[in-house]
Amino acid sequence: MRTESPSLLMALLVVQSATGLLFRVDPLTGVATRVDLGETLLTNGDGLLVVGTTLYVVQNRLNQVAVIKLSPDGTSGVLVDTLTSPASGENTGFDVPTTVAQFGNSLVSTQRALHDPAAPDDRVLGHSHRPPLSYTVAV
DSSP states (O other): OOOSOHHHHTOEEEEETTTTEEEEEOTTTOOEEEOBOTTOOOTTEEEEEEETTEEEEEEGGGTEEEEEEEOTTSSBEEEEEEEOOOOBTTBOOOSSEEEEEEETTEEEEEEEEOBOTTSOTTOBOTTSSSOOSEEEEEO
8 A cells, every 4th residue: 555654554444434534553463443534424435545645445335435535643534525426328337346456547436236137127136245256446
């Protein structure tokens, strides 16, 4: 993970999906400290990516990616953008994105497809305990 801030290298960022709280974990002690994001919650937080002092948080069931500008020491941040991918033409849009990576100047996201293409449109498998039917990549 590339970062411009040495203090961000000294910690692990984790999100608690149900509460939406972001924590900074000291890798030497295991102590977790809440990152101050003001009123911003990262509910359904899943994949995380840090580029410099920018944190991208995939919010799977919300079908979006929160963009957080972190302080140089990584103890606070501000929501600066929310990325979405609405369906358009052949682009099916986000369908429960799960993680994010940087590819050149783009972000790519894997996503879990919850709809069975062989089933009628009203049959959704999202709440079953079956393995996912397929994975796709959104750019």
